[in-house]
Amino acid sequence: MSNAVPGQPGALVWTLPEPPGRTTTTLSRAAIVRAAVAVADAEGAAAVTMRRVSSELGSSTPMSLYRYVGSKDGLVDLMIDAVYGEIPVPDEPVGDWRSELEPLCHRAWSVIRRHLWFGELVHLRPPFGPNALRYLDFRLAALEPLGLPARELTRITAALDGHLIGSALQLAEETRMRRSSGLADEAELRDSVRPYLSSVTAGGRYPAFSRWVGATTDNDLDDHVEWTLRCLLDGIQASLRRD
Structure with missing residues (x-):
């Protein structure tokens, strides 16, 4: 019971x-x-x-x-x-922190993308299972050689988690919207709003937006996630050098 x-x-x-x-x-x-x-x-x-x-x-x-x-x-x-158990995690870090964490984040996103509900549930319970602890321990071990206080380690890992989990939540909401509306993919979504967008761009009131709409050809979420991750890591790296 x-x-x-x-x-x-x-x-x-x-x-x-x-x-x-x-x-x-x-x-x-x-x-x-x-x-x-x-x-x-x-x-x-x-x-x-x-x-x-x-x-x-x-x-x-x-x-x-x-x-x-x-x-x-x-x-x-x-x-x-x-x-967490589906994310391949090396036995121990062997390089610098970025060379360890960047590919780990890519592998984590690949897994999370298959289980979008993870973003909804992961903060509801403490991640103290054996697979989660192995993942978290590896990240901290990769960062420990920097000699940072625990507060800074928390900031870095929280920033990476926030990006990956936030991306999962965004995609989960889009997936729910498409299911409820019957739009199977991005192409069908674009087709459904094309008449309205055409009227907006033809009006000339939003010229920058209209030029962007006309030039946009795809919406590759994986590319956006990887680009943002790279920028995030660049920022963390620059901050560490500055400090």
Whole structure:
């Protein structure tokens, strides 16, 4: 049964021992989190409920899931850590901080892009799972040779997280908008607003905007994310040199 108190956060799943398997069921934390992630990938974070996950698992009931994860919060713990576990992390840093963190951010974005719900859930629970801690520990180890105080390490890692997670939230909102409006991709979205934009640009009231609209050919989010990351790292690097 659930050990959560209504209105209070559930215990971290890492503090709860996983119950031993039963011969009468194939239920496990691994199976539960796989089902939950699949639902979230397909329909977003809001679709993940204990009832829905139990339904995806077939014969399981919502109450049987609580035995393995403690609460819905425990399930979120597992989902967040599962995403961190997909990010390839070297055993230890071997170069300078930027040569370590820039490719790590690229790999992290590639994973987060597949699981846009991660941006919605990651700040709801402390990232203390084994995969998250491995990722966070590597970043701090890459920065430690700079000899910065903990406050500065926090600023740098928070800036990188803010960029990647913010980009995921933006794309998640756009994805929801397209699903609700029936617009499958960027081309269909552009076509839907083209008549209005044509009237705006023809009016001549917004000349700079009109020139930009006429010159824009694509909206590659991955390119925007990488460009902004590069600018962010350039700024951090310049600030470190200045200080």
